[in-house]
Amino acid sequence: MSQRTEATQRPPARGRGAGYLGGIWDVVVLELKQRLRSRGWYIMLGIWFILTGLVTWLTWAAWNAQREAQRSYSTFTAPETGPGSMIFEVVLAFVLLFALLVAPALSANAVNGDRAGGTLAILQVTLLRPGQILWGKFFAAWAAALAFLVASTPFLIIGVALGGMTPGHVVVALLMLAVEVGVVSAIGVGISALAGRPLFSIVVTYLAVAGLVFGSLIAFGLGTGLSQRTIMANQAQYRSYSPYEPLEEQPAPMEPEYTCSGPLREQPAVHTDRVAWMLAMNPYVVVADAIPYPVRTSNAFGMSSPVGAIESISQGARYAMAGPDGTYPCANGEAKPRYLAQSTPLWPLGLGLQLLLAGLLMWLGWRSLRTPARRLARGTRIA
Amino acid sequence: MGLPARPGGPGADGITATAVSRSFGQVHAVEHMDFRAPAGKVTALIGPNGAGKTTLLLMLASLLAPDSGTITVEGLDPRRHRAEVRRRIGWMPDTLGVWESLTAREILTQIARFYQLPKAGMAQRVAEMLDRVRLSDLADQPARVLSRGQQQRLSLARALIHDPSVLLLDEPASGLDPGSRVELRVMLRQLAAEGKAIVVSSHVLSELDEIADAAVFVNRGRTIRHQTTDEAAAAGRRYAISATDGAALAAKLTELGLTFRVEDGRRAAVSLMLMNDDDAARLLRDLVLAGVPVRSFAPASGALEETYMNLEGERR
Ligand SMILES: Nc1ncnc2c1ncn2[C@@H]1O[C@H](COP(=O)(O)OP(=O)(O)OP(=O)(O)O)[C@@H](O)[C@H]1O
Ligand SMILES: [Mg+2]
Numbered sequence: 001m002s003q004r005t006e007a008t009q010r011p012p013a014r015g016r017g018a019g020y021l022g023g024i025w026d027v028v029v030l031e032l033k034q035r036l037r038s039r040g041w042y043i044m045l046g047i048w049f050i051l052t053g054l055v056t057w058l059t060w061a062a063w064n065a066q067r068e069a070q071r072s073y074s075t076f077t078a079p080e081t082g083p084g085s086m087i088f089e090v091v092l093a094f095v096l097l098f099a100l101l102v103a104p105a106l107s108a109n110a111v112n113g114d115r116a117g118g119t120l121a122i123l124q125v126t127l128l129r130p131g132q133i134l135w136g137k138f139f140a141a142w143a144a145a146l147a148f149l150v151a152s153t154p155f156l157i158i159g160v161a162l163g164g165m166t167p168g169h170v171v172v173a174l175l176m177l178a179v180e181v182g183v184v185s186a187i188g189v190g191i192s193a194l195a196g197r198p199l200f201s202i203v204v205t206y207l208a209v210a211g212l213v214f215g216s217l218i219a220f221g222l223g224t225g226l227s228q229r230t231i232m233a234n235q236a237q238y239r240s241y242s243p244y245e246p247l248e249e250q251p252a253p254m255e256p257e258y259t260c261s262g263p264l265r266e267q268p269a270v271h272t273d274r275v276a277w278m279l280a281m282n283p284y285v286v287v288a289d290a291i292p293y294p295v296r297t298s299n300a301f302g303m304s305s306p307v308g309a310i311e312s313i314s315q316g317a318r319y320a321m322a323g324p325d326g327t328y329p330c331a332n333g334e335a336k337p338r339y340l341a342q343s344t345p346l347w348p349l350g351l352g353l354q355l356l357l358a359g360l361l362m363w364l365g366w367r368s369l370r371t372p373a374r375r376l377a378r379g380t381r382i383a
Numbered sequence: 384m385g386l387p388a389r390p391g392g393p394g395a396d397g398i399t400a401t402a403v404s405r406s407f408g409q410v411h412a413v414e415h416m417d418f419r420a421p422a423g424k425v426t427a428l429i430g431p432n433g434a435g436k437t438t439l440l441l442m443l444a445s446l447l448a449p450d451s452g453t454i455t456v457e458g459l460d461p462r463r464h465r466a467e468v469r470r471r472i473g474w475m476p477d478t479l480g481v482w483e484s485l486t487a488r489e490i491l492t493q494i495a496r497f498y499q500l501p502k503a504g505m506a507q508r509v510a511e512m513l514d515r516v517r518l519s520d521l522a523d524q525p526a527r528v529l530s531r532g533q534q535q536r537l538s539l540a541r542a543l544i545h546d547p548s549v550l551l552l553d554e555p556a557s558g559l560d561p562g563s564r565v566e567l568r569v570m571l572r573q574l575a576a577e578g579k580a581i582v583v584s585s586h587v588l589s590e591l592d593e594i595a596d597a598a599v600f601v602n603r604g605r606t607i608r609h610q611t612t613d614e615a616a617a618a619g620r621r622y623a624i625s626a627t628d629g630a631a632l633a634a635k636l637t638e639l640g641l642t643f644r645v646e647d648g649r650r651a652a653v654s655l656m657l658m659n660d661d662d663a664a665r666l667l668r669d670l671v672l673a674g675v676p677v678r679s680f681a682p683a684s685g686a687l688e689e690t691y692m693n694l695e696g697e698r699r
Contacts, residue, residue, distance in 0.1 A: 121480070
């Protein structure tokens with residue numbers, strides 16, 4: 001008996017790892033062949049391209065109109081920043097929104113659609129392992145969704161070309177968009193392996209995406225309401241602002257621009273750091289926070305404000321994560337860096353949590369694909 | 384094909400299920416079923432709708448785990464030798480599942496890849512299988528346009544692509560035209576002659592007489608009878624006789640002391656049980672010599688059908 005086991009258990013000539021990857025690749029090929037032959041996918045891609053183009057053009061036109069208006073009504077000429085940053089941001093937000101809407105449609109019927117069509121069992125009965133089927137479906141769904149990102153790249157590049165941004169921005173933005181789409185695809189594929197009906201899993205995946213986009217904001221909002229605490233802080237003394245020195249000669253603004261003195265007293269504060277992880281799971285926060293921007297110190301007027309939406313989102317989220325200990329003036333008697341100097345990124349936390357969720361769903365999906373199957377989802381047949 | 388040497392030993396060939404049970408919630412789809420399909424033989428799995436045939440085949444194909452009981456494929460345990468068992472099993476489901484936008488050739492190629500067949504001979508192997516199921520002309524059409532019977536044949540080719548030694552076919556003849564049925568029959572006999580163990584579930588019992596060496600009758604999740612076709616034939620067969628003069632026929636049969644039943648078919652006929660072909664020949668001669676105007680004299684049903692109907696009768 002043991003002899004036979006030895007003789008028959010050897011895997012085939014291909015190495016084990018290569019064989020596993022080869023199986024995944026075969027499934028990806030099978031899936032993509034089918035997708036590339038469906039007209040709907042091309043139509044969606046076309047609509048997507050036109051829509052993104054339209055949004056880009058509208059943003060540019062709006063910016064132009066605004067500048068014309070400024071020119072004719074005021075003598076004050078705003079510094080020429082170019083529309084780059086704005087177009088980039090609008091297009092980015094739009095692309096992310098639609099990527100989040102498209103990815104579930106492309107992924108959430110991957111497994112149970114096959115189950116309904118009677119083709120899943122045909123895969124399961126071959127030498128393919130459940131992991132290979134699931135990974136194959138995931139990569140295929142991801143690749144199909146990435147095609148949409150590729151279609152929108154020209155417009156992101158236009159955003160950069162029109163000024164203000166570096167190619168690095170596009171690269172990072174595309175990378176993060178790709179990762180976010182991957183997360184949603186993994187969630188979709190995982191749910192599709194768990195749910196019996198394609199319609200149900202697609203709806204659940206959309207709800208999951210809505211949960212990440214809106215649910216995280218609502219949860220964060222409610223969570224902050226529940227995390228009212230106090231903090232020990234003393235008095236902040238702001239340095240006076242010297243308007244008479246010529247602008248150019250003013251020394252580089254100093255951080256922080258206040259000093260702390262006096263006895264520590266209990267002050268009410270919101271411990272946003274406890275609930276910031278919810279905010280971090282928001283795909284917009286993850287993408288915005290990952291895109292680099294220069295550390296801004298106070299500008300000539302002693303005030304500083306984030307430039308553009310991406311920076312605002314990122315700073316807002318980082319501010320929330322730092323919590324009162326890091327942002328409340330003179331908390332624990334220490335002067336804090338200014339609002340805009342929060343430089344601890346929180347996208348790794350958010351992305352980590354998203355990956356955890358996606359990984360969990362994929363793992364559960366993998367369990368339901370194992371054969372011989374012990375438990376079947378209610379009302380499903382293998383064949 | 385580089386398969387490892389077949390493990391020897393008695394009972395190690397073919398596929399065996401011992402006391403397998405499987406329930407889905409309240410439904411006991413298979414209860415304590417014993418099943419054996421030896422190599423080189425065609426074993427029929429016969430039973431009414433919902434008897435548990437598909438469930439048993441799913442367990443034999445190692446897609447569904449039995450709640451209890453064991454299954455061995457050529458002496459191997461599917462749980463421990465997953466890949467080895469899969470390589471030996473060809474399974475054709477009763478539901479038609481095809482990747483609609485792929486062509487027949489592409490489908491078979493994909494499946495061949497999933498079975499890790501050597502790349503070198505793959506295209507040739509696929510062409511060979513397409514030829515075997517007469518789909519060569521339609522090989523490059525999307526599977527969507529194939530007719531039901533053609534899809535069924537494609538499904539058979541898919542089950543055979545990796546040259547398995549155990550074939551599990553769930554209602555392979557459904558949807559096939561008479562010509563294709565004969566072809567299927569010939570092919571299955573050929574495959575059995577090559578030494579494969581073949582399991583066929585079917586409702587078309589008259590077909591099975593010609594294909595199957597043995598039959599396992601199941602009902603309500605239990606094996607109720609195991610019978611070889613020869614045994615079934617030996618157990619007697621019902622013959623239907625009709626004559627232009629029904630009264631003369633009845634009189635002669637009564638005279639011979641045979642019990643018969645008057646059938647209420649479209650044409651007046653009687654039927655009776657005869658033990659073997661010799662009995663039949665003798666009776667026919669007696670009737671003709673007695674001047675009964677016999678119009679037809681033929682087996683009323685297949686041997687397996689006879690058993691099946693008897694079992695059905697017992698149930699009521
Ligand atoms: N996944 C499942 N969940 C619940 N019940 C099931 C499941 N699969 C099978 N059953 C039940 O088990 C019983 C046996 O079903 P099975 O499909 O094995 O019958 P069958 O003999 O193949 O019938 P048919 O001749 O109609 O194909 C039926 O009563 C069926 O309703
Ligand atoms: Mg069935």
